Amino acid sequence: MEKTTIWGNVLDTAGRCVHWHSDRDVIANRCATCGKFYACYECHQAYESHPFGRYAAQTQQKIVLCGVCGLQMTYAHYEAIDQCESCGALFNPGCSLHKHLYVQ
Numbered sequence: 001m002e003k004t005t006i007w008g009n010v011l012d013t014a015g016r017c018v019h020w021h022s023d024r025d026v027i028a029n030r031c032a033t034c035g036k037f038y039a040c041y042e043c044h045q046a047y048e049s050h051p052f053g054r055y056a057a058q059t060q061q062k063i064v065l066c067g068v069c070g071l072q073m074t075y076a077h078y079e080a081i082d083q084c085e086s087c088g089a090l091f092n093p094g095c096s097l098h099k100h101l102y103v104q
Helices: 041-047 076-079 093-100
Strands: 029-030 064-066
Touching: 041 093, 064 076, 076 093
Parallel strands: none
Antiparallel strands: 029 064
């Protein structure tokens, strides 16, 4: 299976970018406008000419991606766990501070 592309100024294969690159910064979010998974909203701003399109937080679409293994999940599912159920990668709990940039 081919790994989903994570867009942005990405530093490694797990999707860490120049803006967010701790061990736990491995989540990419899908833009509702362009459909691409971006490492972060700042990367999206640098590469796209449209604002980051936000999904409804309760959408059943898979809009969150684990950059380590490529598991895609709904936002509600991602929000309920603290590590990837597929590969065990830990997620950054601080990402919740930016929730409003990705979902509504």
